[in-house]
Structures are given as C-alpha cells and as structure tokens.
Amino acid sequence: MTRRKHYWLMKSEPDAFSIDDLRKVGTEPWNGVRNYQARNFMRSMQVGDGVLFYHSNCKQPGIVGVASVASTAYPDPTQFDPKSDYHDPKSTREEPRWSLVDVKFEKKLGRTLSLDEIKQHADELGEGFALTQRGNRLSVLPVTAAQWKFLLSLE
DNA sequence: GCCAACGTTGGC
C-alpha cells in the first residue's frame, strides 16, 4: 500500500540534539516523545516522508534543516529502561505505550528560517499551520505539501 | 529565569 509522501515538522532542543548532531550520526531513533498526539503522528509516518528539523527552546528558534522518515514506527526502547529519563513504568513490552521512528539527515539549510520570520508569513501558511497556532507545544506536527514547499522556498 | 499555555494525574 503506497500513498503520497507526507510532511512533518519535528522539534528538538539543539542543546540536546541539533541538526549538526543528526548530520554526524546520519540516522537517529527519535526517542523520548511522551505526548499522545505526537506519538500518533509518528505512528502514521511512512518511510520517505519529509521532515522539517526545528530547533526549539534556544536563542534562535526556527527551521534549520531537512530530514526524512527512515522507518515506520516501533516501540521506543527508552520507555522500558528504568535508568532512562524517558522510562515509563506503566508501559509494558506486550503493550508498549510509546513509539518512535528513525529520522535520517537530508540537509542543513543555508540559514535558519526563524520562528519570527515564519510568523511573518502567516498569510501564506494559512490558519492550519500548527507550529504558529497559539500555545501549541506539539513536538511532532503535520505540514501540508503547500506549506512545505513555501517554507523551503524562503531559504 | 519567568510565565502562559496546555497535558496529565488523582482525589472525590
């Protein structure tokens, strides 16, 4: 079953894991997502989907690179690890609560598309752009093909 | 470091 490529935006704190870190390792299991909506988005991802890599909680928040989905969703191993910050004692191997996908580096943008700049294009991006919706803290969110194309045209 | 916004938890 094939379907059209979908697009996503995934946030990461550069102090913890930056676009340069992703370039270094190539592919990274996107562990630690502990929000059901974000998890459900990951479960609907397919290999080859496009990912905008976003730096959050830092000096210049914004889109810094492009990645792709490199696996379908599978259980996040950190949920079973008592020593991990992401350990979830309520999750079992029989019925894992949390999932992740592997994310693969594609490219780093020539410049950061800052949140400030993105907000200035609210009209082109439309009402439905989850990133700039008030109070939205989702770390994984969908991007339409039109939004994807527009955002990357800003580079 | 502050704090608004939001999700989750748990007592009732």
Add this chain to the structure above:
DNA sequence: GCCAACGTTGGC
C-alpha cells in the same frame, strides 16, 4: 467524570 494541582514546553 469533574477539576484542582502539578509538571512540562518553549518563547521571550
């Protein structure tokens, strides 16, 4: 099932 308390996110 309500909702207050608490924890987290993330811009500023």
